[in-house]
Amino acid sequence: MERVYITGSKGMLGRALAPLFADECEVLATDLPESDIRDRKLIEEEIRDFKPDQVIHLASLTDVDRCQLEPEAARETNALGTRNVALACRKTGAAMTYLSTGMIYNGRKVEPYVESDPPDPINVYGRSKYEGEKAVRELLDRYYIFNTCWLFGGGAEDKKFVARTLKQARDKTELKMVNDTFGSPTYTRDLARALRAVIGTSHYGRFFCVNKGCVNRFQIASEILRIAGIKNCRLIPVSSAEFPLPAPRPRMEALRNQNLEALGFDLMRGWKEALEDYITSTLL
Numbered sequence: 001m002e003r004v005y006i007t008g009s010k011g012m013l014g015r016a017l018a019p020l021f022a023d024e025c026e027v028l029a030t031d032l033p034e035s036d037i038r039d040r041k042l043i044e045e046e047i048r049d050f051k052p053d054q055v056i057h058l059a060s061l062t063d064v065d066r067c068q069l070e071p072e073a074a075r076e077t078n079a080l081g082t083r084n085v086a087l088a089c090r091k092t093g094a095a096m097t098y099l100s101t102g103m104i105y106n107g108r109k110v111e112p113y114v115e116s117d118p119p120d121p122i123n124v125y126g127r128s129k130y131e132g133e134k135a136v137r138e139l140l141d142r143y144y145i146f147n148t149c150w151l152f153g154g155g156a157e158d159k160k161f162v163a164r165t166l167k168q169a170r171d172k173t174e175l176k177m178v179n180d181t182f183g184s185p186t187y188t189r190d191l192a193r194a195l196r197a198v199i200g201t202s203h204y205g206r207f208f209c210v211n212k213g214c215v216n217r218f219q220i221a222s223e224i225l226r227i228a229g230i231k232n233c234r235l236i237p238v239s240s241a242e243f244p245l246p247a248p249r250p251r252m253e254a255l256r257n258q259n260l261e262a263l264g265f266d267l268m269r270g271w272k273e274a275l276e277d278y279i280t281s282t283l284l
């Protein structure tokens with residue numbers, strides 16, 4: 001039976017992913033406060049003692065604006081913490097999975113990014129995640145790096161864009177939605193299934209993994225309202241300049257799963273179908 005060690009297991013993706021391995025593998029699902037990836041010695045001991053075949057590293061500071069305001073904290077967790085996990089994998093011979101982001105790009109491309117595009121992050125979060133990618137590639141031969149984008153999921157515990165928009169649209173008659181930044185909305189359940197299919201195979205490398213599409217928040221909100229049958233809330237398209245945030249956002253962070261497609265491993269459906277599935281099965 002394969003042994004699987006997971007960091008950040010209580011996060012949005014971790015809650016969808018851990019159960020998929022639990023059936024067939026011996027899983028050690030870790031998170032703060034007990035297993036802090038910034039503590040190199042502790043992580044090394046935990047991984048050495050558990051002897052995993054696979055280490056799935058999801059732990060991260062994911063609040064992009066907090067990262068911008070606290071760059072040292074972002075670096076400690078996303079860059080150095082990832083390095084600590086990679087070092088422990090190197091010592092024990094475990095294969096490592098790392099989750100990265102479309103925010104490693106400057107966003108100037110007019111169409112979705114593919115794996116061969118050169119990274120050029122424009123904010124602290126993107127830089128710290130890219131540093132993490134470099135550490136994994138430098139220290140290990142057997143790794144899977146998955147770059148993903150605009151995750152949604154979580155059901156009852158969802159406080160992010162989809163659940164928030166649904167709630168606001170029920171309470172208000174008008175909502176402003178940004179229409180000049182683009183991403184690929186991705187359902188954590190679909191992403192978890194895709195990871196489950198690749199991890200443990202000999203197809204090591206770097207893969208973009210998103211639900212198919214390239215859309216802005218206005219388009220996503222329109223679809224949320226359609227799925228929920230909300231008719232008395234008007235959506236107003238606005239520029240991102242109307243909502244200034246500490247961290248600059250790339251105009252484009254949508255991705256295309258080119259490497260998974262080439263392997264015949266692209267299980268990801270379109271974003272609209274995934275969003276409808278999520279909302280109707282868990283939020284309505």
Ligand SMILES: NC(=O)c1ccc[n+]([C@@H]2O[C@H](COP(=O)([O-])OP(=O)(O)OC[C@H]3O[C@@H](n4cnc5c(N)ncnc54)[C@H](OP(=O)(O)O)[C@@H]3O)[C@@H](O)[C@H]2O)c1
Pocket residue numbers: 007008009010011012013014031032035036037038057058059060061062063077081099100101102129147148149150151152
């Ligand atoms: N969410 C997205 O839209 C998105 C997009 C692209 C890529 N990703 C990547 O996908 C991965 C999973 O994302 P997610 O949305 O599931 O993140 P999440 O919900 O924020 O979960 C991250 C988990 O990591 C934990 N954590 C933070 N610092 C830690 C530390 N020092 N040691 C151990 N655990 C720590 C967090 O604990 P606390 O909650 O207690 O801080 C949380 O449980 C991350 O690597 C993220 O960068 C996410």
